[in-house]
Amino acid sequence: MATIYEVSRLAGVSLATVSRVMNNSGRVRPETREKVEAAMRELGYRPNSIAQSLASNRSNSVGVLVPELHGPFFGTMLSNIEAELRAAGKHVIITAGHSDEEKEKDSIEFLASRQCDALILHVYAVSNQYLLGLAEGPLPIVLIGRDIPEMGGRCICLDNEYGGYLAAKAVIELGHRDLAYLAGPLWKSDAKERLAGFQRALGEYGLRFEHKLLVEGNYQEPSGRQGMKRLLQVGLPFSALVCGNDEMAAGAIAVARERGMTIPDELSVVGFDNVFFTRYMHPALSTVNYPNDVMGQMAARCVLRDVYGLVGLDIRNRFEPSMVRRASTMEFRT
């Protein structure tokens, strides 16, 4: 690997000059620049970014922490974050926090020790207090999917409560009056908010919230299956099921089908997130759209602007969910 020193010798200039042409910093006479560039080409020179980082105290890499790397939800988010950052020449270091406080903190430490210039976090387990403390430190952070007002514009989030509201409203307006709810893990703020929105809709339409028809899952498909079984055991009738996310909806539908129910004729089902596979399901799942792709992009732009000083970036912080009507819901019929 050629170093800057060899380039400078071949070009007959000093280290500093080579550094200047690399970074377009300071004035360099065009002819000198040419000489240097020729030397770089001849040697196949590639700057050592580690050394650059050490000298400039800037690593050009941003750490990203999401709950999981697999699964339909975070993949698209990561994809957009990477694309946006990569286009700006920044590296992405990715870790998974597994919704566990210990692991989330561990990941953050991990990324921080790697001298990331900024962190993009989608975390569940760590407290707001912890995050605020972190935000006061020297390492800039941007949050996705979590709203902490004190953090100013450093949160990219969705109105989950309204999403839950929309989901309930969608089936209520189809005439359903007995709704069950298959919640995500209620210690997670988004799951709790979605449920709250659901309950608000019931209230607005004068429907009673039936506690027995609320079951808590963990956002995974198997818990959707389990939850559906529990709901059926309750013995109370319900003609519509609203789910905390799409994966649980998929599980619930599978169980309903095993029990001989047809969807949507005997049961309308609504998911949440609008992950890609909802279109492949049969019937295609009605769900609440979560624009996690552009939200990922916005988080990336946030660090591009705040940390790397890029200007003229279009950035939005708050997003509204929207209802996507497909085939898993239909009018209530007795």
Place this chain on the structure above:
Amino acid sequence: MATIYEVSRLAGVSLATVSRVMNNSGRVRPETREKVEAAMRELGYRPNSIAQSLASNRSNSVGVLVPELHGPFFGTMLSNIEAELRAAGKHVIITAGHSDEEKEKDSIEFLASRQCDALILHVYAVSNQYLLGLAEGPLPIVLIGRDIPEMGGRCICLDNEYGGYLAAKAVIELGHRDLAYLAGPLWKSDAKERLAGFQRALGEYGLRFEHKLLVEGNYQEPSGRQGMKRLLQVGLPFSALVCGNDEMAAGAIAVARERGMTIPDELSVVGFDNVFFTRYMHPALSTVNYPNDVMGQMAARCVLRDVYGLVGLDIRNRFEPSMVRRASTMEFRT
């Protein structure tokens, strides 16, 4: 941020000693070690990994290049790579190559300039020659999903040909004699191999391969829809459809259903990869299992062993696909 120098002063020892306790290198008297550790704790010291990398010429990070970050297939692969490497204290830098030669090379340059200790690559577009050239360079690489014999044990791959064979065999043994094939992009080696296996099975069972019932897609769901439409236009009957991957199978099934066909009664469908959503489909998709999770793990172990010198790791290079029979296939009936 406290530096090693401040720690050494507080502990009343030299830089070198602090370095030794950090890296467990060289003998250090227990009491000295204690003093140093106490000082580190008191200062909340975290080593600057950039500086470590520069000094040791080792970045403790491995670059990973996959075609896409989203989608069901690579997510689980990445997840396992990250987990395995992370457990060993290594960082993962992820980029996407988008099956484009330019972008793949670009990504590799990108990762190399970041001083990765090794690269794990799942690439389609770059040539074997290019990869062999790369492998001769100073940067160790491990390939997933691609077999280049000259690379020795540095390939983790699946017998795609056999997978295609199994898929065809599965429906043939159910009595189907008219099979259609919805291929992946045939310039990709895995797509080509899967098709070859399919054809071999036909031959072994004395069936003729009908060119008109071969359609090429691009591994994405919309191309599955398109492909299915094209197949139906051909006018030749077929009672079974074998697909190059699960996403295309999902698209094909959607179209079949729009045309009023019932699956599997009127058409048996087989996918490939066994991605997670095949279980959520209705009917659940019969498919060929691709153990990309453990394959990712094995690739990670490969670099752990070859680059970081870990020993005692269980590593397998070649994997066999297996048929997963679910509900989308059934016996042929006239």
Place this chain on the structure above:
DNA sequence: CTGTTAGCGCATTCAA
């Protein structure tokens, strides 16, 4: 067992 010393490859003053 511990301290001294010399870089790793580059950015960045300050002079010239």
Place this chain on the structure above:
DNA sequence: TTGAATGCGCTAACAG
């Protein structure tokens, strides 16, 4: 516009 000098924080001989 350019060059010389200094240091980023740490590892790795080498010496003691």
